[in-house]
Amino acid sequence: MQSDEQLAAHAQQGNAEAYAELVTRYQQRLFRFLQTRCASRADAEDALQDAFVDAWRYLHSYNSRWRFSTWLYRIALRRAARQRNDATPGEQVATDPGGDPLAVCIAADERENLWRTARRLLGEDAVTALWLHSVEGMAIKDIARALQRSLPWTKVSLMRSRRRLRAALMAQEAASPESEAYG
Structure with missing residues (x-):
């Protein structure tokens, strides 16, 4: 190949x-x-x-x-x-004909919420860097080149983006009514 x-x-x-x-x-x-x-x-x-x-x-x-x-x-x-x-x-549609339709919808909604939260919290370049690294598996040097940013900016941006996103999601989970009902 x-x-x-x-x-x-x-x-x-x-x-x-x-x-x-x-x-x-x-x-x-x-x-x-x-x-x-x-x-x-x-x-x-x-x-x-x-x-x-x-x-x-x-x-x-x-x-x-x-x-x-x-x-x-x-x-x-x-x-x-x-x-x-x-x-x-x-709209991001996940299709799995053999799977549970409700589970497919919930998973698609969770993915969309994650990236919506990321777009709200982080700058466009930071979200793009996070996507290219997390979803596409692109190397950090290639992300830096694609975004026309320095290698240190890319590394720091990825680290800070993950921390901010993790903290926001944890706070969101702690505030959700389901966490009180099942916690």
Whole structure:
């Protein structure tokens, strides 16, 4: 299996199949990421399509010294910024036909609440860094590059973001009526 960087090099030479493989690899991950950055599902879909079009259009500027994912997420961030407003993320639907529908809904709501809380407490760059690290598993140096921030800023931001989010969620849990009923 070819690496993303190898596929990008082939795509730079005009190989549309190599680029199609990159789109296939990143489409779902990038869409989930954009849902946390855009006001609605439709905006995330538009930003996703525009990001892939921009990536194809500017593929000649991609430098293989850097990870392809970092370059692509940077393009997606710019696209989301153009469409973003202060609304909460779009509907995130979890589907598991064999699972309990109520459990699926509760899990989806908890994920949405977590990222809504994060957006309320943290700055946009901090939420993005947290998402890229926690959900996408991106390396800290690549996150710093994607956000055009320093490595120390990224490390400190991730540490502080996790602490603030953990404290807020613990306070929220302590204040919820269910914790008193079951505690």
